[in-house]
Amino acid sequence: MIVIGGGLAGLAAGVALAESGCKVRLFEQRPFLGGRATSYVLPDGEHVDNCQHVTLGCCTNLDDFYRRVGSANKVKFFDRLVFLDPQGRRGVMQAGILPAPFHMTGSFAAFAPLTLADKLSIARAMLSILLSRGKPADLAAPGGISMLEWLKRRGQTKGAIDRFWRTVLVSALDEELDRTDARFGIDVFWKAFLSNRGGYRMGVPAVPLADLYAGCKAAIEQKGGEVVLRSPVRSVRLDSGAMAGVEFDAGRVESADAYVFAVPHTTFAELFAPHAAQLGDTLPNLAKVGVSPITGVHFWFDRPVMDELFLTLIDTTTQWIFNKTALYHSASIISPASEASIREGTALAVPEQSAKLGALAPEGPATQYLQLVISASYDLLQKPRQDIIDLCLSEVRQALPRAREAQLVKATVIKEAAATFSPHPGVDRLRPKQETRIAGLYLAGDWTDTGWPATMEGAVRSGYLAAEAVLRKSGEPRQFLQPDLPPDGLVRFWA
8 A cells, every 4th residue: 555645644544554454655755754743853953843733632533543653642631721811811711510511611600801791692602502412503504604604693792702712713723713614613612612521621742743653653664564755756647547656756656556645635636637537526626625824933032931831812913822841841641541531531530730730830941942823824924034023922921921021042933824724614515535536546634524624633534534445445344433522411411
C-alpha cells in the first residue's frame, strides 16, 4: 500500500493499514511528519509549533490514535477553561456536581463577562440544541444555514454572540460565524458541552507537536513498511481507469495495490487535474471549497509574566495565550483511571490539581515562552509581521499586568493562509467519500466526508475511514473508527 502525505490523516491511515498486516510505504514531501500539526526548530534551536493544536474529550478517534502510537501520555487534559475580557473580568467553564446536561450550570451562572440578558438568551439556544438532540430542524434547509443566522433566529443578544458563541466557535472551527455551517457549530456544543460531562475537557500537548509522531514511524516500520521523507509526488499514472503508479523526482515511479492520497484538497486537485473526468464531480466540487487562515504568534519574555497554563481572551484579536514554558515543564495531571473514565464516558472525580491551572506553573527558567493563536485571521494575512507583534504584545500586556514591565526578548509570527478548509454552509455536499471512482485510489484528509469539520479529530477519522475502505475492497474488512462519547447523566435517558 502507498500512502501519500505524512499529516495526521496519512499517518492514521498508514498505522491502521500496517496493523492490519499491509506493507505500507508512506511518502511525505517535507523533512518531518505531522503536516499542519507539527513543529519547527528555529536557527537558535528553539522549538515552535506551527500553530498550537488542542484536542477535546469528545475527540475519541484522536485519543485512540495517540494511544496506538504511544503518545497518549504526551497530552495533558484540563477540566477548567478560563476566559478574560479587556475589563479584567474572568469567566470559567468547568463541570460541577450536577449531571449532564446541567454540569456547567454553576460556572455559567457566575460567568462575569456575560450579562444576565446574555445568559438567558444563551440558555434558550442551548435548550433548543438539547431538545433536538443536537439536530435542530432548520439545519436541514437546502444549502444549509450559517451559525450567525441560526443564532439570530434564536434571539441571541449581541453580547452573547460576540462574547460567547464567537469566542468558542471561531477557535474551534477556524471561521467566522457568518461563514460557518450551523451544523458544525451546534455539533461543538452538543458533543463537547451538553451530552457528556467529559466532552469539553481540553487536551494540550506537553511536548513540541513533532514529538507526537515518532511512534507513527516506528508503528509502520515494525510491520515491514517504510516512511520516506523529502519525497514530493510530481504526477500520477492511470491505466484503464485504475491507478498504475505515482511519479517522484528523477522520473522514479512507485506502484502498489492501493493508494491513499492524504494531501490538502488543493494539492489533490492539481495532481489529478489531467484525470478530472474519471473522478466525476469531485474536482469541480473541491474548487468550491474555500480555505481559512490561522496565525500563530510566539513571544519570549525575560521573566515570568503568566501563571495560568492557558487563557482565552474575549473581544481582542488574540484569542488564546498558551504558557508553553509551564506546559513543557509541568507534571502529568491525570491518572490512567481518569483517562479511561473520559474515554468510557463515566464520571470519575477529576484530580484536584487539574482544576487549578495556576498551581501547575513551575518555578523553571527566568524567561517565559508564550504562544498566541488567532483563528480565521483574514485581517492579519496582509499585515507586516512587526505590526502583528505590536498589536498582540499590546493585548498581552493588557491581559497580563506583569508583562507590562517585562522585556520582550524575541518574537516570531507564523501565518498559515490555508490552515483548514472553510466550513461554509452546505460544504458537506462538496466533500468526497474516501473511496473514489478510480480503482485503487482512496482519499484521506479532514476535507473528505468525515462528519466533522477541519480538526485533528476529523483528520484521524478520515485516515481510519480510508483504511477501512481499502480493507473492505480487498475482502478483509476491519473497523477502526471509534464511536462518539456516549451521552451520560440525564441526557442518556432521552438522547
